[in-house]
Amino acid sequence: MKRTLLVAALGALSLSACAKTPDASGADAAPRSSATPATLAAKPAAGTADARAVDAIKQLNPRIEVESVGAAPLPGFREAIVGGQVVYVSDDGRYLFLPGSGGALIDSRTDRNLTEVALxxxxxxxxxxxxxxxxxxxxxxxxxxxxxxxxxxxxxxxxxxxxxxxxxxxxxxxxxxxxxxxxxxxxxxxxxxxxxxxxxxxxxxxxxxxxxxxxxxxxxxxxxxxxxxxxxxxxxxxxxxxxxxxxxxxxxxxxxxxxxxxxxxxxxxxxxxxxxxxxxxxx
The missing domain is CATH 3.40.30.10 (Glutaredoxin)
Known part of the structure; x- marks a missing residue:
């Protein structure tokens, strides 16, 4: 379930769903991309909040590449760019907040989408x-x-x-x-x-x-x-x-x-x- 949760939330792979409203560009077609994802220029130092953020994302899906990580506007969180989307990760690496997927909050230790449970x-x-x-x-x-x-x-x-x-x-x-x-x-x-x-x-x-x-x-x-x-x-x-x-x-x-x-x-x-x-x- 770990890989499924993050891939679905980040939209890193095909959502396998048609858009809610018509799309003149062809909403029914599966997304395609030939681009190679960007990666971090340098791996964050071990034991830092940045490193814990990267590790938390990789733990959920090792295939996902983190493009950048740094300070977040939310106190107690780091901000990472993953697949062209923003992910906020708590400094201890436990919680991932995905604003681009309807505000999903994921507990990386229990694999639970806490937002989904609430809904x-x-x-x-x-x-x-x-x-x-x-x-x-x-x-x-x-x-x-x-x-x-x-x-x-x-x-x-x-x-x-x-x-x-x-x-x-x-x-x-x-x-x-x-x-x-x-x-x-x-x-x-x-x-x-x-x-x-x-x-x-x-x-x-x-x-x-x-x-x-x-x-x-x-x-x-x-x-x-x-x-x-x-x-x-x-x-x-x-x-x-x-x-x-x-x-x-x-x-x-x-x-x-x-x-x-x-x-x-x-x-x-x-x-x-x-x-x-x-x-x-x-x-």
Missing amino acids: AGMRTKLLETIPASERIVFAPPNPRHTVTVFTDVECGYCRKLHSEIAQYNAQGIAVEYLAFPRMGIGSEDFEKMVSVWCADDRKQALTDAKASGKVQERDCKNTVTMQYNIGQRVGLTGTPMILSEDGIQLGGYVPPQALRETLDRMAAEKAAAGADTGAAGGA
Whole structure:
């Protein structure tokens, strides 16, 4: 999880998600770069706050190159430039604050995104307001894990995820789709999502829309606007957005096996934490 957390937060690799709003330069294309990242001209002296900052970043992802490190405007922190973004690292090297990724605060000792943990509870409460009948669900018998995915019919990564829906189900993962027309309420994209949610067979309509970009026009009383607004409130920055049952954001497009491994790991960690709490309570 260490590498996943920092790579996702810094955007050092592809975010595997389509931009929230249209991008004339081609938002659906995966980012490409042929540039070689800059590195520090000289390694900071061992035992200094600068050295601890570099070590903390390297601990989370050894592949990431630190371009510069020095004094920060925040007391008790050093300022580092990593992948063209600013990272603030506490002088003891424990906490990393990433303002460019929605203000993520990471505890390097526990691998926890403390900002994400704080948001997770709010997300689960908001998602509970969407009736189960308003979700488009693709699930295997007796799923091992369930994720909520905010999706869009125009997004390339959303199409890629859905093209592998059978593989997610084969991994024991149930996918519950919610609508997030990233071009906004009233757009052609929005109208397509409404047509999907108004179809007699929503699953087939969604599959057809993602495959061809076309959907039979329909209208009815629907919750697409509600789902879109909740997507905004849970911090969606691009589609698809995958959320665990506990409200933890797992990224944009994540391959089926990688998602299963992440969910298994999270379940094991949760079980271990519960066992530790139970043991402490019985002591």
